[in-house]
Amino acid sequence: xxxxxxxxxxxxxxxxxxxxxxxxxxxxxxxxxxxxxxxxxxxxxxxxxxxxxxxxxxxxxxxxxxxxxxxxxxxxxxxxxxxxxxxxxxxxxxxxxxxxxxxxxxxxxxxxxxxxxxxxxxxxxxxxxxxxxxxxxxxxxxxxxxxxxxxxxxxxxxxxxxxxxxxxxxxxxxxxxxxxxxxxxxxxxxxxxxxxxxxxxxxxxxxxxxxxxxxxxxx
Amino acid sequence: xxxxxxxxxxxxxxxxxxxxxxxxxxxxxxxxxxxxxxxxxxxxxxxxxxxxxxxxxxxxxxxxxxxxxxxxxxxxxxxxxxxxxxxxxxxxxxxxxxxxxxxxxxxxxxxxxxxxxxxxxxxxxxxxxxxxxxxxxxxxxxxxxxxxxxxxxxxxxxxxxxxxxxxxxxxxxxxxxxxxxxxxxxxxxxxxxxxxxxxxxxxxxxxxxxxxxxxxxxx
DNA sequence: GCGAACCTACCGGGCGGTCGGTAGACTATT
DNA sequence: AATAGTCTACCGACCGCCCGGTAGGTTCGC
Numbered sequence: 126x127x128x129x130x131x132x133x134x135x136x137x138x139x140x141x142x143x144x145x146x147x148x149x150x151x152x153x154x155x156x157x158x159x160x161x162x163x164x165x166x167x168x169x170x171x172x173x174x175x176x177x178x179x180x181x182x183x184x185x186x187x188x189x190x191x192x193x194x195x196x197x198x199x200x201x202x203x204x205x206x207x208x209x210x211x212x213x214x215x216x217x218x219x220x221x222x223x224x225x226x227x228x229x230x231x232x233x234x235x236x237x238x239x240x241x242x243x244x245x246x247x248x249x250x251x252x253x254x255x256x257x258x259x260x261x262x263x264x265x266x267x268x269x270x271x272x273x274x275x276x277x278x279x280x281x282x283x284x285x286x287x288x289x290x291x292x293x294x295x296x297x298x299x300x301x302x303x304x305x306x307x308x309x310x311x312x313x314x315x316x317x318x319x320x321x322x323x324x325x326x327x328x329x330x331x332x333x334x335x336x337x338x339x340x341x342x343x344x
Numbered sequence: 345x346x347x348x349x350x351x352x353x354x355x356x357x358x359x360x361x362x363x364x365x366x367x368x369x370x371x372x373x374x375x376x377x378x379x380x381x382x383x384x385x386x387x388x389x390x391x392x393x394x395x396x397x398x399x400x401x402x403x404x405x406x407x408x409x410x411x412x413x414x415x416x417x418x419x420x421x422x423x424x425x426x427x428x429x430x431x432x433x434x435x436x437x438x439x440x441x442x443x444x445x446x447x448x449x450x451x452x453x454x455x456x457x458x459x460x461x462x463x464x465x466x467x468x469x470x471x472x473x474x475x476x477x478x479x480x481x482x483x484x485x486x487x488x489x490x491x492x493x494x495x496x497x498x499x500x501x502x503x504x505x506x507x508x509x510x511x512x513x514x515x516x517x518x519x520x521x522x523x524x525x526x527x528x529x530x531x532x533x534x535x536x537x538x539x540x541x542x543x544x545x546x547x548x549x550x551x552x553x554x555x556x557x558x559x560x561x562x563x
Numbered sequence: 564g565c566g567a568a569c570c571t572a573c574c575g576g577g578c579g580g581t582c583g584g585t586a587g588a589c590t591a592t593t
Numbered sequence: 594a595a596t597a598g599t600c601t602a603c604c605g606a607c608c609g610c611c612c613g614g615t616a617g618g619t620t621c622g623c
Contacts, residue, residue, distance in 0.1 A: 149604090165384030170397055174418045181581080182603045190579065245523075246465070249382055287531065290539045293524045298547075299515020304464075312506065316584060320509045328517075328547035388613060400615075401569045409613065492576090 132281040148186050151176050157199050160239040164194055164250040194247060195255045201240035209234055210269060219276035220326070226270060228318055229301050235314035238303035245300055267292045274329060283329050287306045295325050367405050370395050375458040376414050383413055383466040413466060414474045420459035421481045427452055429488060438495035439545070446490060446544040447537055449518050454533035457522035464519055486511045493548060502548050514544050 154175040159169050169190055173183040187193050209229040216222040234241055245263075248256055270292035277283040283291075298321060306317055373394040377386050388409055392402040402482075406412050428448040453460055467475055479507040489511035496502040502510075518541060525536055 163382075163384060165382060166468065170577090170578080178602095179604055180579085181605075184580070185602060227507075249380075249385065287539055287542070290531070290536060293520060294540055294543050297520020297523070298513045298517045301512060301519065304516070305512045312509070317509060320506055321513055322525065324505070324510065324513050324547045327549070328543045330546070389611090397568095398570060399613085400571080403614070404568060455617080 144147070147176075151174055151183065152193070152197065152200075155193050156243060159194070159197065159218040159243050159309070161245065164243070181294060191250065191252055191255070194243070194250050195252070195259075197240050198244045198251070198255075201244040202259065204233060204240065205230070205244075205266060206262075210266065213269075213273075219273050219280060221237050222324060223270070223273050223277065223329070224322060226273070227295060227299060228322045231302055231318040231321050234299065234302045235306055235308070235317055238306075239242065242300075242303045248302065261263040266295060270295060286329055291329055298325060298328075346551050352372060366395075370402065370405055371412070371416060371419070374534050377460060378413070378416065378462050378466065379458040383462070383469040398542075407516050410469065410471055410474070413462070414471070414478075415467070415468050416459050417463045417470070417474075420463040421478065423452060423459065424485060425481075426448070429485065432488075432492075438492050438499060439501060442489070442492050442496065442548070443541055445492065446514060446518060447541045450521055450537040451533070453518065453521045454525055454527070454536055457525075461519070461522045486515060489514060496548065505548055510548055514547065517544060517547075 141203060151172065155167075155172045158171055158175060162171070164230050168202060169183060172193075172341065173180045176183070209226055212229060213222050213225045216225050244259070248259060251259060267289075271288040274286065274288040274291045278288065302317065306314075308314065312320070347357060370391065373393045374386075377390055377394060381390070388402060392399045395402070428445055428458050431448060432441050432444045435444050463478070467478060470478065486508075490507040493505065493507040497505065497507065497509075504528045521536065521540060525533075527533065531539070
């Protein structure tokens, strides 16, 4: 079932042909509506109406609301694996690898943030086993970035940065793009990707050579 | 009503005395549960049970679920105003001001992220008018950071950075702390705040003096 | 005896999900 | 060519449950 679903989502992601698989249309719309209203605030009826079906008709294609959510998240995680992690693994130089990770992840988000945003925002909607699965894969991704930062530290290009904190911070910067980026905004997707990538690299390099006089009082 | 609610939340935030105002306990628990399970997944019964009341008893103190959410968000925004924005406004030097913003915002999150996290994650649960209000205040905050970055650019300390993208990226980095920071983790709150602040400053300074060879292909 | 602080019991409604159908395309048989 | 069976793709009606919210008390300190 999951393999079938993922195939459908994959077809949905490449919205090329008109009336492909019906299932693809369902997953695509579900991801869009979950993204816009949130998982819990979205009813099965909302999704059914969006694809021109009744609720009962929709259940011919899906197994349940939670399975729908898990399928969308698994697809997003697969996307991340294929479009970000695997390409980056093939890059030897840690700095170039880091650039690859940030640029590719950011690009995925500017292209279509629905599934990837659901992936990070709706974890508590999953069944415990599914949640464990997704959290594990997310954790692997952060570890991959942290390992890259550790490699940079070993090269002497990064000093005094905790790799884990660094990895989380970069991920936060990237994920937040989906909250403010608009395709019809002042900057186009490529410009945003480039800008964020430059910031990310700067964030981990060239540290300790500027003022440190910030007010850190309590009030 | 809102003024009263905020007073209660303020009391709740300083969890010093034992059986202060009952209302404070309600808001504190509501924020905690909204934070953990999400607004829509939290029932009024959940909150009532957490404070040892029945649902009807709880309604003696609150006006409704949406008002509760708005009160929590308004409190969080007030916290940001008082603990971050106002202190930072009194700092003249843009770089020091930026450090103040990041460090104080990050500190607020490591201390108690509930309300601040709800503030950014549950916007769609608000009534339209309330949402407009909150989004406006959030936008003002980002503009404040962007203005600070623009001032740094005018000083020549920052080159080639879009202030708006920069501001959003820093905010994303800061907000994400609430997702990974654990008070009982390897690093304590102050260490995390310092680390993130250093990254934030690095992210906007010292740009353009490193490799630019990242793979930005599509796969 | 009066108001603050709560409770029991209830309401209408929407939720996720299911059941028993059925129109119509397609196939198999005669 | 006509008929009978079969399967895909759907729908109307319904289920039990829990939701946010309320009406109308009751208890208890003053």
